[in-house]
Amino acid sequence: MNDALILRSRNERLALTIPVRGVIAACGLLILVLLIAMISLMSGSYPLSPAEVWQTLMGRPPEPTAATVVWQFRFPRLLTSVLVGALLALSGALLQNVTLNPLADPALVGVSQGASLAVVAIIVAFPQADGPLRPLYAFGGALVVAALIQWIAMKRAGGATMRFILTGIGIAAFISAMTSALLTYGQVNQAMSALGWLSGSIHAAGWGEVRSLSVLSLLMIPALIWAVGPMRALRFGADMATGLGVAVRPARIVLITLAVALAAIAVAAVGPLGFVGLIAPHLARRLVQTGLGLHLVLTGLVGAAMVSGADLIGRAMFAPLQIPAGIVTALVGVPIFVVILLRSQARSQL
């Protein structure tokens, strides 16, 4: 799994700098994710006991139905939610660190919407082109939006951080309207399949999603490990980073591209899920103050726990009704967003 692999490679690299509390926090989060995983596998319209789940996972299902339910429905869905959560959280952490903006989030500044628009356009206009290439389209759309925001916000010197967010909100509204227009125009059945995907639901996730998600996430890990160095320097501001020998502009562009790619992979699989990328880095930081490398690991774990937990709540709370995970993350995320807003220091935004 994505998180576990990152943890191991981090350990080799940063073995000396990892504080004990950080490692304990990481282990605690890992246990939390596993706990959510266990409950997710157990609960549903066909309830299973922990022992039965264990037997099924070990290849000795008590009944054939249990094997189908766990392996075909619950397990891929769980893995998808964990991976998507980690990807979105990391994307948010990267954006926040690079733009020095505590409120940056792929969904708030329009990156997720750009990815959605590209995917919906493909589904509606060329349904036969949809499929394994979907992450690529999402990446293209998200990248265009990110470039647009950067271009508009960075035009004038000073105060760029604040303009970045406001520009993003404006562009997000514009792109959502374009997506809605496409949905009106498209053939109804194609529009419906796009509509289901747009509400940020993990409902339909199967092994196909898990496969593409995990392959792409694995590809992102070396890039993330590389990213820690320049990010650590950029956190002190552009001048300090230049002094530390980082080429600021190229580093920034590469890091934002990386953040966009992470968000696009997640959006391509389950549609836009808001507020995870915004909140996970803050929660991780509140949990324990660590160096940047371990902070990223913790952020990924928090994100994984958030989305898998949101998906579990969404389908268990009002069963048999399925609430898309995107709704749950928004309902939980907005109040936390407001708290972050209230505690933010005036200077960091204005």
Next chain:
Amino acid sequence: MTLRLTMLGPIMVIGSILVLFLWHIAVGAKSIPILTVAESLWHFDRTEFDHVVIRNLRLPRAIFAVTVGASLAVAGSLMQGVTRNPLAEPGLLGLLAGASFAVVAAVGFFGLATPGWIPVVAAAGALGGAVLVWTIAARVPGGATPLSLILSGAAVTAFLGALITLMQLMDEQTFESLRVWLTGTLAGRRMEVFVWCLPWFIGGLIIAIAVARQVTALAMGEETAIGLGVDIARLKIIVLICVVVLTAASVAVAGPLGFVGLVIPHVVRLLVGSDYRLIVPYSAGIGAAYLLVVDIAARLVLAPAEISTGIVTALLGAPFFVWLVRTRL
């Protein structure tokens, strides 16, 4: 200059509204010649199919566009004047979301069917949304700046949007009719809701014109306004009520139409300067014309398919918002 403007301006605005009004009625799934449109308005003939279509479907829609456009533009101009915030607008500051949420909850969840209560519910929701957004923004370090207001507006809108989706999921049949309304549309709205909203529109616009002089003073700064003898606290409350009334009636008729209140006042200020005695009536006139144009575009661009009016206002308004952020902040 002023004299020419006072003579020529109103004539031009009213003239363009009339032309657009007739054009708006002529456009549609079956385009009707403008002459027939005019004829049906002055010499209504019950046996003519086109006349019946115009009277029952197209004329109400055009009237909705005029009133809603005027109300939202006036609401936006008052908000921008009183808060001295170039980005103030009913949609961005959570009023539209609050009103839609209240209407969806009342109609879909508690089975409210009386059209007379819909604007009341919408007003309660709009007031709640506005107060919530303002309270959050005022507590952010640095106070209620444009940025903190927009951010808390976005947060409240996202939260209420998620709640609306949740209610929709729990009872899909009841909400089918509300789904289109929620994207902001002038199509297929019922006349009886509009009739109940009409006093709200008229009352709101009268209040707006009545306070315009004081708003001009307040827009110059609080000290100036106090020096000119304006009771600021009282004025702010009156304006808040006026904005809530206008927004609520608009939402009850057409659903949430974003960015209309943002775009029009800025355009009007470019044309007539900073006197709200002129800005308010011109906003009403140009807002009405704007929504007529937008609604014509919504039906023409993808014909024979029709886009929701709210989508078009967002497509036009969002780039304008980005432009404002770049130039005014």
